[in-house]
Amino acid sequence: MKKLVISGFSALLIASCSSENKEQTNNNQNNTEQESKRYDDALADKLSVFEPLEPKDTLNPALVKLGHHLYFDNQLSRKQTMSCNTCHNLSTFGVDNNPTSKGEEGKFGDRNSPTVLNAAIHSAQFWDGRAATVEEQAGMPILNPIEMNIPNEKFLIDRLKKSETYKKLFKEAFPNDKDPITYNNLKKAIGTFERKLITPSRFDDYLKGNKNALSVEEKKGLLTFITTGCTTCHNGQGIGGQMFQKFAVYGNYWDYTKSTKIDSGRVKITKMPGDKFVFKVPSLRNIEKTYPYFHDGSIKDLKEAVKIMAKAQLNKDLSDEEVTDIVNFLKSLTADIPDEYKKAPEVKL
Numbered sequence: 328m329k330k331l332v333i334s335g336f337s338a339l340l341i342a343s344c345s346s347e348n349k350e351q352t353n354n355n356q357n358n359t360e361q362e363s364k365r366y367d368d369a370l371a372d373k374l375s376v377f378e379p380l381e382p383k384d385t386l387n388p389a390l391v392k393l394g395h396h397l398y399f400d401n402q403l404s405r406k407q408t409m410s411c412n413t414c415h416n417l418s419t420f421g422v423d424n425n426p427t428s429k430g431e432e433g434k435f436g437d438r439n440s441p442t443v444l445n446a447a448i449h450s451a452q453f454w455d456g457r458a459a460t461v462e463e464q465a466g467m468p469i470l471n472p473i474e475m476n477i478p479n480e481k482f483l484i485d486r487l488k489k490s491e492t493y494k495k496l497f498k499e500a501f502p503n504d505k506d507p508i509t510y511n512n513l514k515k516a517i518g519t520f521e522r523k524l525i526t527p528s529r530f531d532d533y534l535k536g537n538k539n540a541l542s543v544e545e546k547k548g549l550l551t552f553i554t555t556g557c558t559t560c561h562n563g564q565g566i567g568g569q570m571f572q573k574f575a576v577y578g579n580y581w582d583y584t585k586s587t588k589i590d591s592g593r594v595k596i597t598k599m600p601g602d603k604f605v606f607k608v609p610s611l612r613n614i615e616k617t618y619p620y621f622h623d624g625s626i627k628d629l630k631e632a633v634k635i636m637a638k639a640q641l642n643k644d645l646s647d648e649e650v651t652d653i654v655n656f657l658k659s660l661t662a663d664i665p666d667e668y669k670k671a672p673e674v675k676l
């Protein structure tokens with residue numbers, strides 16, 4: 328909208344000027360609408376690489392409730408000082424915003440904590456895909472000496488068995504089990520809670536046909552994202568999370584990120600030479616909020632991360648305008664979880 332400058336004009340001039348201004352505003356609106364429509368048309372046959380994100384309504388509420396308790400419980404670490412939420416804070420989009428995270432004994436891991444939001448839909452868990460599902464994954468940080476440092480499964484199960492609350496919650500979640508408090512059931516419950524943490528955004532409304540769900544700037548950015556080639560790897564429901572790829576395809580990743588520790592990635596798991604420097608393509612859902620970026624948290628600024636991606640993965644030099652466009656689109660992927668999941672549940676343990 329153009330601002331009206333009144334001072335120094337005669338009454339007549341003001342009248343004519345303001346009607347001109349209205350016309351101008353109408354013209355601008357029409358132009359924007361036309362431009363928006365042009366982007367809709369240009370995008371129409373390119374959106375099939377994506378799929379709208381759908382929340383899961385069929386999950387067993389008793390399992391979700393137990394998982395919610397466990398997720399926030401410090402008893403899951405040896406000295407009872409940290410929970411899953413310490414590194415994957417649900418009040419800050421499932422991350423701690425640190426390059427790497429400190430475990431219970433004060434030691435830092437080598438990798439950045441990815442968000443737990445929407446992790447359940449990934450084809451594999453961790454930067455190197457070494458766990459298949461969120462249920463399998465959930466058992467691992469608890470026993471990891473540089474994370475939660477529980478010495479063995481029995482140690483934790485014996486601890487939880489002393490709690491009246493857990494006796495009740497496990498029984499409700501696993502009514503057919505004679506001895507429901509087991510490590511396997513704990514993994515199932517935490518995983519089920521994570522399956523609740525799905526965050527559809529305005530982008531999904533757009534995919535489903537609501538053309539007003541995205542602004543012109545976001546549509547322009549979406550088109551740039553697609554035509555640049557980002558969608559060869561970042562696609563599907565998660566805009567990523569479905570495949571493994573080398574970082575970097577062109578050159579060495581550390582030349583772009585200035586990382587000092589070199590991580591060989593998935594080769595450590597598969598032992599196949601072709602998997603050297605291969606990582607899971609991360610989901611870009613909530614990417615605006617889950618900084619710093621890359622497997623080692625080496626880049627803080629999203630624009631910088633986008634620039635690096637274009638160069639390292641596609642050998643393209645993006646202009647500042649193109650980078651801004653893509654970031655405008657990426658911000659439309661931001662959506663929060665319901666408040667009820669952000670905090671520990673009320674019941675005293």
Ligand code: HEC
Pocket residue numbers: 398403409410411412413414415428429430431436438439440441442443446449451452453454455461464465466468469473474475517
């Ligand atoms: C000390 C910090 C820390 C704690 C505590 C922690 N995590 Fe993590 N988590 C990480 C890091 C770091 C990674 C990435 C490690 C890797 O890929 O090698 C990770 C990876 C994950 C992933 C994989 C996500 C993806 O996109 O691949 C999930 C899911 C997850 N954690 C859930 C949990 C749950 C559930 C708990 C509690 C039982 C937990 N984490 C406890 C730091 C932590």
Ligand code: HEC
Pocket residue numbers: 552555556557558559560561571572573574576606607608609610611614617619620621622623632633636637640641653
């Ligand atoms: C050839 C596959 C490929 C292409 C093409 C690609 N990416 Fe990526 N992207 C990856 C991989 C793999 C990673 C993880 C790299 C790492 O940290 O080890 C990643 C990471 C990212 C990250 C950081 C995510 C996080 O959670 O830290 C962003 C942002 C990103 N990509 C955006 C883009 C954009 C924008 C484009 C297009 C300009 C693009 N990518 C093109 C494979 C690709």
